[in-house]
Each structure stands twice: as structure tokens, then as C-alpha cells.
Amino acid sequence: MVAPTLSFENEVFAKFAFYAGVVLLKTVIMSGWTARYRLPRGVFISSEDYVGRSGQTMKIDEDVERTRRCHLNDIENVLPFVLIGLLYVLTGPTVASATLHFRLFAGFRLFHTIAYMFILPQPSRAIAFFVGFGVNISMAITVIRAGMF
Numbered sequence: 001m002v003a004p005t006l007s008f009e010n011e012v013f014a015k016f017a018f019y020a021g022v023v024l025l026k027t028v029i030m031s032g033w034t035a036r037y038r039l040p041r042g043v044f045i046s047s048e049d050y051v052g053r054s055g056q057t058m059k060i061d062e063d064v065e066r067t068r069r070c071h072l073n074d075i076e077n078v079l080p081f082v083l084i085g086l087l088y089v090l091t092g093p094t095v096a097s098a099t100l101h102f103r104l105f106a107g108f109r110l111f112h113t114i115a116y117m118f119i120l121p122q123p124s125r126a127i128a129f130f131v132g133f134g135v136n137i138s139m140a141i142t143v144i145r146a147g148m149f
């Protein structure tokens with residue numbers, strides 16, 4: 001068995017890097033998604049953004065706000081996944097168990113964005129959130145137990 005290191009020699013780490021990369025990229029893309037609504041609609045976040053745009057005033061746009069909420073929800077969940085996941089890799093989980101955790105998190109995080117941005121009926125977004133939340137809790141418990149014993 002390969003020692004549980006943060007190295008691509010370690011299959012668990014390689015899988016973690018792949019899925020963490022996917023969800024981090026998705027989080028980064030949310031900025032572009034927000035801009036896609038802001039620019040054509042002339043909806044900006046701060047007063048200085050309106051300088052030189054005659055006739056445009058500050059306003060709230062539901063699509064911009066929805067995209068911002070989706071982005072914030074990613075930040076609330078993806079950053080803990082990356083941090084807890086790194087520690088979890090070092091606990092030496094089996095490849096099967098770790099892959100299940102990573103796939104569930106990444107898959108349901110992507111689904112959370114689809115449910116939020118395309119306004120799927122609840123509880124679709126709530127389910128997507130709770131699966132990812134459960135993965136983070138499960139990995140955190142594994143890390144805490146490994147540190148205790």
C-alpha cells in the first residue's frame with residue numbers, strides 16, 4: 001500500500017485533486033456567469049461602476065442575485081470540502097470509500113448549480129446541498145477520529 005501522502009503517486013490524492021479541481025473550476029466560473037447577466041443588463045455592484053454610463057442607475061436584478069447566491073453557496077461548501085478533503089486523504093481511506101465521497105460531493109455540487117440556476121422545484125436544491133454537506137461531515141468525523149486515536 002502507498003503511504004497516504006499529498007502526492008499524485010497516491011491514488012486517493014490523485015482522485016481528490018481531480019474532483020477538487022472540478023468543483024473549484026465550477027466555483028470560479030460563477031464569477032463569469034454573474035458578469036454575463038451584469039454587463040448586458042447594466043446592473044453593477046458599486047456606485048463607481050456607473051460612472052460614464054449615462055441614464056443607468058443602481059438596481060437589483062433577480063438573475064444577478066440568484067447567481068451571487070449560488071456562487072456564495074459554492075464558497076460555503078467547496079472550500080470546506082477542499083480543506084477537509086486534504087486532511088481526509090492523509091487518514092489513509094480506501095480508494096473505494098474515498099472515491100465514493102469525492103464523486104458524491106462533486107456530482108451533487110454540480111447538480112446544486114443546475115437546480116439553483118435553472119430554478120428546479122424544491123427539494124431538488126436542498127437534496128443536492130445535504131448530500132454535499134453529509135460528505136463534508138463524514139470526512140470531518142474521519143479526520144477527527146484519526147487525530148484522536
Ligand SMILES: N[C@@H](CCC(=O)N[C@@H](CS)C(=O)NCC(=O)O)C(=O)O
Binds near residue numbers: 076
Ligand atoms: N447559507 C445557506 C445555508 C443553508 C444552505 O446552504 N441551504 C441550501 C439548501 S436549501 C441552499 O441552497 N441555500 C441557498 C443559498 O445558500 O442561497 C442559506 O442561507 O441557505
